Amino acid sequence: xxxxxxxxxxxxxxxxxxxxxxxxxxxxxxxxxxxxxxxxxxxxxxxxxxxxxxxxxxxxxxxxxxxxxxxxxxxxxxxxxxxxxxxxxxxxxxxxxxxxxxxxxxxxxxxxxxxxxxxxxxxxxxxxxxxxxxxxxxxxxxxxxxxxxxxxxxxxxxxxxxxxxxxxxxxxxxxxxxxxxxxxxxxxxxxxxxxxxxxxxxxxxxxxxxxxxxxxxxxxxxxxxxxxxxxxxxxxxxxxxxxxxxxxxxxxxxxxxxxxxxxxxxxxxxxxxxxxxxxxxxxxxxxxxxxxxxxxxxxxxxxxxxxxxxxxxxxxxxxxxxxxxxxxxxxxxxxxxx
Amino acid sequence: xxxxxxxxxxxxxxxxxxxxxxxxxxxxxxxxxxxxxxxxxxxxxxxxxxxxxxxxxxxxxxxxxxxxxxxxxxxxxxxxxxxxxxxxxxxxxxxxxxxxxxxxxxxxxxxxxxxxxxxxxxxxxxxxxxxxxxxxxxxxxxxxxxxxxxxxxxxxxxxxxxxxxxxxxxxxxxxxxxxxxxxxxxxxxxxxxxxxxxxxxxxxxxxxxxxxxxxxxxxxxxxxxxxxxxxxxxxxxxxxxxxxxxxxxxxxxxxxxxxxxxxxxxxxxxxxxxxxxxxxxxxxxxxxxxxxxxxxxxxxxxxxxxxxxxxxxxxxxxxxxxxxxxxxxxxxxxxxxxxxxxxxxxxxxxxx
Numbered sequence: 001x002x003x004x005x006x007x008x009x010x011x012x013x014x015x016x017x018x019x020x021x022x023x024x025x026x027x028x029x030x031x032x033x034x035x036x037x038x039x040x041x042x043x044x045x046x047x048x049x050x051x052x053x054x055x056x057x058x059x060x061x062x063x064x065x066x067x068x069x070x071x072x073x074x075x076x077x078x079x080x081x082x083x084x085x086x087x088x089x090x091x092x093x094x095x096x097x098x099x100x101x102x103x104x105x106x107x108x109x110x111x112x113x114x115x116x117x118x119x120x121x122x123x124x125x126x127x128x129x130x131x132x133x134x135x136x137x138x139x140x141x142x143x144x145x146x147x148x149x150x151x152x153x154x155x156x157x158x159x160x161x162x163x164x165x166x167x168x169x170x171x172x173x174x175x176x177x178x179x180x181x182x183x184x185x186x187x188x189x190x191x192x193x194x195x196x197x198x199x200x201x202x203x204x205x206x207x208x209x210x211x212x213x214x215x216x217x218x219x220x221x222x223x224x225x226x227x228x229x230x231x232x233x234x235x236x237x238x239x240x241x242x243x244x245x246x247x248x249x250x251x252x253x254x255x256x257x258x259x260x261x262x263x264x265x266x267x268x269x270x271x272x273x274x275x276x277x278x279x280x281x282x283x284x285x286x287x288x289x290x291x292x293x294x295x296x297x298x299x300x301x302x303x304x305x306x307x308x309x310x311x312x313x314x315x316x317x318x319x320x321x322x323x324x325x326x327x328x329x330x331x332x333x334x335x336x337x338x
Numbered sequence: 339x340x341x342x343x344x345x346x347x348x349x350x351x352x353x354x355x356x357x358x359x360x361x362x363x364x365x366x367x368x369x370x371x372x373x374x375x376x377x378x379x380x381x382x383x384x385x386x387x388x389x390x391x392x393x394x395x396x397x398x399x400x401x402x403x404x405x406x407x408x409x410x411x412x413x414x415x416x417x418x419x420x421x422x423x424x425x426x427x428x429x430x431x432x433x434x435x436x437x438x439x440x441x442x443x444x445x446x447x448x449x450x451x452x453x454x455x456x457x458x459x460x461x462x463x464x465x466x467x468x469x470x471x472x473x474x475x476x477x478x479x480x481x482x483x484x485x486x487x488x489x490x491x492x493x494x495x496x497x498x499x500x501x502x503x504x505x506x507x508x509x510x511x512x513x514x515x516x517x518x519x520x521x522x523x524x525x526x527x528x529x530x531x532x533x534x535x536x537x538x539x540x541x542x543x544x545x546x547x548x549x550x551x552x553x554x555x556x557x558x559x560x561x562x563x564x565x566x567x568x569x570x571x572x573x574x575x576x577x578x579x580x581x582x583x584x585x586x587x588x589x590x591x592x593x594x595x596x597x598x599x600x601x602x603x604x605x606x607x608x609x610x611x612x613x614x615x616x617x618x619x620x621x622x623x624x625x626x627x628x629x630x631x632x633x634x635x636x637x638x639x640x641x642x643x644x645x646x647x648x649x650x651x652x653x654x655x656x657x658x659x660x661x662x663x664x665x666x667x668x669x670x671x672x673x674x675x676x677x678x679x680x681x682x683x684x685x686x687x688x689x690x
């Protein structure tokens with residue numbers, strides 16, 4: 001019986017090989033360029049928006065098929081499995097938001113050796129595992145923009161203060177340094193950055209610090225909170241203290257969390273990188289690399305449609321641009337995404 | 339005993355009578371044969387859907403992504419066969435990988451790293467085995483606890499850091515090919531290990547003991563089987579094989595992070611159950627698991643090739659699992675009914 005079993009199996013497998021062999025010849029050559037957006041995991045609104053950006057870019061570029069892929073849970077192993085299949089189907093480019101900056105290097109190298117252009121965005125792969133790493137923004141652009149936003153809200157005059165994360169937070173400290181640079185510009189001569197307080201990225205502490213600021217500076221015109229937890233707590237503090245309209249608020253916030261405060265005017269505008277733009281720009285960069293328009297060397301300039309030019313920097317690190325500004329007009333749409 | 343003998347005799351006579359049709363029914367209601375047919379179907383399907391599926395390099399290369407889990411499935415057959423379970427295996431990988439990273443950061447060479455990884459796995463397995471057999475605790479409770487402990491050790495020390503420096507030679511185990519061929523080293527190692535474990539399970543006294551333990555621990559104990567010793571050996575083997583897997587995986591991704599191999603415990607158990615090994619023990623064989631490994635591995639690969647989302651993959655696996663669990667019972671009832679009807683018919687004929 002075992003013999004019969006194995007004979008049937010061997011025959012069946014052989015048949016499938018012959019059958020498939022014939023099918024392979026008639027398979028049409030795919031003309032479209034396949035550019036993949038490989039995200040940390042599926043079922044995350046942020047990344048669904050990245051996929052929308054990829055589709056938008058593909059539509060503008062014409063002969064591009066934008067493929068959206070991701071593992072079911074956020075693991076490097078899951079992403080590696082997907083990259084192996086992408087190598088097998090000989091796609092033209094992969095943009096990755098990496099679950100692990102190191103673990104993806106060997107397989108990414110394998111992909112590049114097979115002629116596939118690999119870049120990372122949002123969450124980078126360490127140097128050697130990608131050609132370009134697209135950062136949503138940089139310290140200088142973020143810091144300077146925060147001052148511009150608050151100045152617009154309080155008519156370029158008055159005292160402003162910052163509710164930051166922890167006093168050791170590398171990101172926030174770098175941004176605040178650039179805020180201090182920007183406010184020295186002549187346009188802000190009537191403005192003063194009076195104090196930086198630290199809410200430690202805890203809701204209750206951020207809230208108390210914001211209340212403390214308003215008590216200490218009765219003439220306070222604005223609060224900048226470049227952290228998602230801080231801006232939310234500050235918005236609540238301003239409303240609770242009855243200072244809405246008197247103390248303006250801006251910062252970096254999540255649209256879904258900040259929607260009510262943006263719509264009711266407590267925080268009329270805030271910034272954050274926009275996932276749609278990330279997917280859009282990544283696809284443009286992959287296209288430029290895959291068509292051979294640029295090699296990906298430092299100094300190369302890539303035309304990224306509505307996002308303007310992106311310059312490849314040292315070690316492949318490239319900056320997409322100033323963060324996206326959310327206002328009452330566009331907040332509803334993005335609040336559904338992230 | 340005498341009854342059983344008579345049943346066998348009458349059974350074989352029936353097969354003779356109904357010849358080919360009956361024999362085909364017997365074969366095609368075997369779960370591993372159904373799996374084999376599914377593999378053939380899968381190959382036909384995907385080679386029609388994607389021109390890249392039936393490609394020698396791709397078929398070989400894609401095994402990289404499931405060989406480590408396949409290796410872990412082998413001793414898991416032993417464990418599930420004897421009515422136990424081990425849900426700490428992914429954490430053992432983390433512990434092994436952490437030990438190797440630690441060794442590597444102290445300038446130990448490739449061979450030393452491998453030995454340390456294997457030893458870490460072996461000892462973790464022995465801890466599981468010791469706890470399960472000495473304190474008479476259910477395996478699921480013990481391994482649930484060690485699941486947290488084994489991974490916790492690497493989490494506590496590494497936090498959000500990673501070991502990323504491994505010697506160049508070390509990369510061979512998880513990225514290398516056999517000589518000048520396109521056959522991955524991981525695949526060869528798996529096939530060798532599968533042959534050894536298959537031999538132990540199906541051709542040695544030890545294997546037969548496992549079936550006996552799985553059917554009834556008490557009965558096995560009364561008939562002189564050293565149940566706890568066998569279970570201890572199973573868990574130790576599981577640990578050792580996790581060590582082997584950890585060497586391959588760490589080498590393949592060239593780095594160690596505390597969340598390495600997260601979720602693999604369930605994936606490995608899935609392979610074994612889908613392979614037809616009864617989750618309550620005592621039933622199944624290695625061939626079925628072998629089929630399940632390649633069925634799922636190539637299913638994932640094929641779905642990836644046509645860019646199906648991972649969600650579809652999860653649902654498909656879930657459906658297959660339900661079938662795998664339900665079908666054997668269903669087939670048994672059908673078979674029993676057929677037999678009963680036939681026996682009735684036979685006895686009726688005798689009476690006439």
